[in-house]
Amino acid sequence: MVSVKDNSVMKEKTERQAVVSVKGIKMHFGAVKALDGADLAIHVGECVGLVGHNGAGKSTIVNVINGGLSPHEGTVAYDGDAKMHGINAARTHGIRCVFQELSLAPNLTVVENMRIVHHGLSGWSWRRRAAAIVRAKLDEIFAGHKIDVMRTVGELSIAERQMVEIAIIFSTVTERPKLVILDEPTSSLDAGLAAQLMAYVRGFVQAGGAVMLISHILGEILTTASRIVVMKDGRVVADRAARDFSVNSLVQAMGSVVKEQDRKRKGGERVATPEILALPPRSGQGLPFEARKGEVIGLAGLAGHGQTDMLLDLHRSLSSSWFTGGRDNIAFVAGDRCLNGTFPLWNILKNLSIASLGDMSRVFLVDRQREESLGADWKGRIEIRTPTMENGILSLSGGNQQKVLFARALATTSPIVLMDDPMRGVDIGTKQEVYRILNDEASTGRTFIWYSTEMDEIRLCDRAYVFRDGAIVAELVGDDITEENVLAASFEGEGA
Numbered sequence: 001m002v003s004v005k006d007n008s009v010m011k012e013k014t015e016r017q018a019v020v021s022v023k024g025i026k027m028h029f030g031a032v033k034a035l036d037g038a039d040l041a042i043h044v045g046e047c048v049g050l051v052g053h054n055g056a057g058k059s060t061i062v063n064v065i066n067g068g069l070s071p072h073e074g075t076v077a078y079d080g081d082a083k084m085h086g087i088n089a090a091r092t093h094g095i096r097c098v099f100q101e102l103s104l105a106p107n108l109t110v111v112e113n114m115r116i117v118h119h120g121l122s123g124w125s126w127r128r129r130a131a132a133i134v135r136a137k138l139d140e141i142f143a144g145h146k147i148d149v150m151r152t153v154g155e156l157s158i159a160e161r162q163m164v165e166i167a168i169i170f171s172t173v174t175e176r177p178k179l180v181i182l183d184e185p186t187s188s189l190d191a192g193l194a195a196q197l198m199a200y201v202r203g204f205v206q207a208g209g210a211v212m213l214i215s216h217i218l219g220e221i222l223t224t225a226s227r228i229v230v231m232k233d234g235r236v237v238a239d240r241a242a243r244d245f246s247v248n249s250l251v252q253a254m255g256s257v258v259k260e261q262d263r264k265r266k267g268g269e270r271v272a273t274p275e276i277l278a279l280p281p282r283s284g285q286g287l288p289f290e291a292r293k294g295e296v297i298g299l300a301g302l303a304g305h306g307q308t309d310m311l312l313d314l315h316r317s318l319s320s321s322w323f324t325g326g327r328d329n330i331a332f333v334a335g336d337r338c339l340n341g342t343f344p345l346w347n348i349l350k351n352l353s354i355a356s357l358g359d360m361s362r363v364f365l366v367d368r369q370r371e372e373s374l375g376a377d378w379k380g381r382i383e384i385r386t387p388t389m390e391n392g393i394l395s396l397s398g399g400n401q402q403k404v405l406f407a408r409a410l411a412t413t414s415p416i417v418l419m420d421d422p423m424r425g426v427d428i429g430t431k432q433e434v435y436r437i438l439n440d441e442a443s444t445g446r447t448f449i450w451y452s453t454e455m456d457e458i459r460l461c462d463r464a465y466v467f468r469d470g471a472i473v474a475e476l477v478g479d480d481i482t483e484e485n486v487l488a489a490s491f492e493g494e495g496a
Contacts, residue, residue, distance in 0.1 A: 017080055018043050019179045019210050020065050020095060025074035027060050027234075029395070030387075034060040035071070036234035042179060047201060047211040049225030049242060051218070052254055053427040054399030055385035057234040058214050059100070062181055065212075066090045066097045094178030096169045098185055100214075100398045102161050102338075106154035110134060110164050113153060120174035137167040141200045142193060158188045158336045159303040159453075166197065170204070179210040184398070186217065187424040188335070190303040190453045191483070198224045216399070216427050217454070218247050230254055251428055276416070276447060277314070282306065286471030291416070291449060296442050298461035299451040300486045306470035307451040308335070311418045314449065318416065331355060331409035335421035335451075341405045342393050348404060349375040349389035355408050378407035382433060399426045406434060410441065417441075419450045423457065435460060455483045466490060 021041035027034040035057045042048050052058050063069040064076060067090035075082050078093035104113050114130040115121045121130050131149050138145050142163050153161055162185065169180055182201070186194035194217075201211050201224055215221055221228060221242070228245055230238035230253040238253045245253075277291040289310070291297055299307040311332070318330040334341035343351055353360065353371045360370045375389040382403045386396060393401060402424060409417050423431055438448060438460075450461060458464050464481045466474040466489040474489035476482075 018077070019079065019093070020090075021077050021080075022061065022064060022071075023075050023077075025061065025064055025071045025076070027057075027064065027069060027071055033234050035064070037074070038231070038234060038236050040065075040229060040236060040239075042210050042212055044178070044210055045205060045208055046226045047205045047213055047224055049221035049228040050212055050214045050231065051216070051221060051228065051250065052231035053385075053429055054397045054403070056231040056254075058231055059183065059397055060234075061231070062097060062183060062212070062214070066095055066181065094175060095181070096177045096179070097181040098165050098169050098183060100183040100187065102158075102165050104153045104161055104165055107152065109152055110147070110149040110156075110168075113164070114149075114168050114171070117168050118171065118173040133171050133173060134164070134167055137171045138163065141167055141170065142196050157304045157308075158339075159190070159193065162186075162188045163193065170200075177209065179212065180204070181212045181214070183214045184216070184424070185213070186215065186220065186453075188303070188421065188453065190301075191455060192302060194220065194453075216423075216431075218250055218428065222247065222250070254428070279314075279317075282310070282471050286473055287465070287475055289465060289472060291447055293415075293447055294442050294445045295463065296438065296448045296450060296461045298458040298464035298481070299449065299467060300455075300458045300464045300476075300481075301467035301473075301490045303453055305467040305490075307467050308420055309470065310467070311420050311449065311451060315418055329414060330416045330418065331412045331414040333405050333409045333417065333419040333422040335424055337398070337401050337405055337424075342401055344392075344394055346393060347390050348384065348386060348393050348396065351393045352378060352389070352404050352408050352411065355412050359413060374411055378411055381437070382407050383430060398424075399430070402426050403430060410437060415445070416447045416449070419448060419452075421452055422450075423452065423454065455486065458486065 018041040023039050025035050025038045038057060038061055040061060050058055060069065064071050067085060067087035070085060076085050078084070078089060078095070105116065111127055111130045111134065114134050115126065118130070135149050138147055145163060147156070147160050147164065153164065156164065166185060170177065186197060189197065198220055201213065205211055205226070213221060213225055222245060225242045228238070228240060228242050228250065229236055230250070232255055273292040273294060275290055275292050277289070279289040281288050299310060301307065315330060315332055343354070349371065352375055356374060357366055360367050360374065378384070379386070379389060384396070384403050384407070385400050393404065396404070402422065403426065406422055423434070426434070442448060450457070452458055459481050461481060462478070464476045464486070465472045466476065466486055468490055476485055
């Protein structure tokens with residue numbers, strides 16, 4: 001005879017059946033242990049926040065869950081069934097993933113990318129049906145997005161591409177997704193778009209869906225996740241309810257120490273500091289742009305309003321010479337590392353040193369010893385997680401690839417550094433180290449022009465220019481650089 005207590009336990013176990021569970025997972029790539037006995041389960045109706053430093057094993061465990069990798073040891077079970085594994089099995093069980101490195105085909109339209117993901121779209125009118133579904137989902141998640149779903153993906157900004165991929169993955173054609181894995185989903189979105197997405201995620205979970213949220217923006221994790229899992233060195237080191245964590249305790253669980261993110265601003269020293277850059281108002285509208293030696297200048301405002309175009313214009317104006325020496329005045333940290341950052345066929349060292357070859361060459365030949373010394377120096381300073389710099393750049397996690405791009409720019413002697421949202425997918429420990437390096441470099445007279453979608457980073461700047469519709473609409477200095485003032489300038493005049 002089964003007792004009432006046993007019945008209740010069985011009922012709870014059934015209700016809490018994991019959408020996916022992994023136990024004792026081990027993965028290694030050569031000498032690198034990516035996962036070392038990791039355990040994780042995700043249940044219906046919960047948002048699991050997954051955090052950890054770059055190289056902690058987050059992306060690897062995601063690829064095991066979605067069937068992209070078969071573990072060397074351990075088991076993977078979908079809805080309690082451990083007999084099947086692989087991409088088709090994961091897809092059949094309703095598991096979908098938005099990757100940190102966006103996977104859309106740039107030469108196809110949004111609608112055609114929709115067809116690649118959703119095989120249920122068929123027949124003569126599939127394009128019209130696909131357009132209606134993805135457009136409705138974009139409207140539902142990102143109200144006011146203004147994305148034309150008939151456009152080629154390559155024509156979209158990186159923020160728009162991220163929005164499109166999210167909408168495609170959450171869309172329902174034949175079956176609603178059970179578990180959606182979001183790997184750094186807001187890394188290219190401004191605060192407003194990120195808030196819209198997090199609100200949708202909470203609603204999706206409340207309606208019975210499940211989400212794994214991977215983000216280095218800890219505020220998103222703490223306000224959206226119901227449970228937080230911390231990974232370190234390929235293992236799960238903490239797994240508790242989100243309410244049991246604070247920012248400090250979460251960072252400590254990851255193995256870092258929270259440092260005060262502040263710097264002595266130079267807003268009041270503008271008259272005494274020499275001007276090194278000056279541009280008239282863009283397209284004859286708004287305010288002019290100027291930069292002075294040793295300043296950190298933020299480009300703020302809603303994503304897609306001309307900040308990246310401004311950086312590209314500055315780079316073109318200061319590197320117009322066909323000769324290598326003509327580019328010595330400026331360095332660039334790309335935000336879209338896949339499109340215009342990394343050289344995927346090269347090793348890590350070559351990706352880092354490419355911008356410094358002029359300083360390391362003798363009679364047009366690269367001094368190999370100096371190149372290796374440069375790589376070893378920056379590997380230690382910015383903590384690039386790799387056994388050797390001779391490994392391919394794609395052997396690194398996305399965040400570690402971004403570290404290489406940052407090191408590439410800082411290793412040069414260029415007095416001006418342009419940064420296009422450079423902290424995408426970078427862990428909090430590395431961010432703090434980069435902030436320190438940036439502060440030290442600015443104090444020696446180096447100038448940084450920094451576009452960021454994170455308000456915490458804009459607040460570290462001496463001055464901030466707010467962009468709207470391609471023009472600078474406001475200049476904020478020192479303590480006036482606040483989220484309220486940036487938003488006020490971004491929306492000023494609307495509805496008038």
